[in-house]
Amino acid sequence: MIRPMTPEDLDQVMEIEKRSYTSGWARATYEKSLASPSCRYLxxxxxxxxCGYAGIYLAPEEAELFTIACDPKYRRKGIASRLMDALLHILKDENIRAFFLxxxxxxxPAKSLYKKYGFTQTGIRKQYYRDPEEDALLMTLEL
Ligand SMILES: CC(C)(COP(=O)(O)OP(=O)(O)OC[C@H]1O[C@@H](n2cnc3c(N)ncnc32)[C@H](O)[C@@H]1OP(=O)(O)O)[C@@H](O)C(=O)NCCC(=O)NCCS
Known part of the structure; x- marks a missing residue:
C-alpha cells in the first residue's frame, strides 16, 4: 500500500536510507522536509x-525528485515503479510541467528506472557528489 510518509515512519526510513546511500540525509533533514508544504513524501x-519511499519538492509548474529508495531485500519487485506512478499522479493533480532529478x-539501477519513465539527460554537474566523488547527471521529464 502506498501512503503519505509520517514522522513515525522515520525509524524504518532511516534504516533503508543508510543501506541505500553512502551519504544519505540526516533524520533532522527528513523531519524538516516532511513538515514543508512544498514537499510530498510517500x-x-x-x-x-x-519497503520503500520517495519524496518530491513542488514549485509552480516544476518538481524535483529528492529521493527514491527501496529496502535492498525488496528490490526488483516493482516497488520503486509503484512509487513513481504515485508521484506522477500527484504531479498531474498539481499541473506540473517538468520533473527534474x-x-x-x-x-x-536508478538511471534505468528513470529512463523507463521517459527521463532524458539534460545536463551534468562535475564532481557534484562526495563519498565517493562523482558527477551528477541531471535528468528531466517533460509532462
Ligand atoms: C533505484 C531503486 C530505487 C530501484 O528500486 P526497485 O524497487 O528495485 O525498482 P523496480 O523493481 O521498480 O524496477 C524498475 C526499473 O528500474 C530499473 N532497475 C531496478 N533495479 C535495477 C538493477 N539492479 N539493474 C538495472 N536496472 C534496474 C529497471 O529498469 C527496472 O525495470 P524492469 O524491472 O522492467 O527491468 C533501488 O535500486 C534503490 O533503492 N537504490 C538505492 C537508492 C538509489 O540509488 N536511489 C536513486 C537515487 S537518484
Missing part, C-alpha cells in the same frame, strides 16, 4: 513494514 508499506553517473 512510503510503500507491506504488513506494517516500510539528479543521479550519480554510475547508478545504473
Amino acid at each position: 512510503v510503500e508499506e507491506e504488513e506494517n513494514r516500510i 539528479e543521479v550519480r553517473s554510475s547508478n545504473e
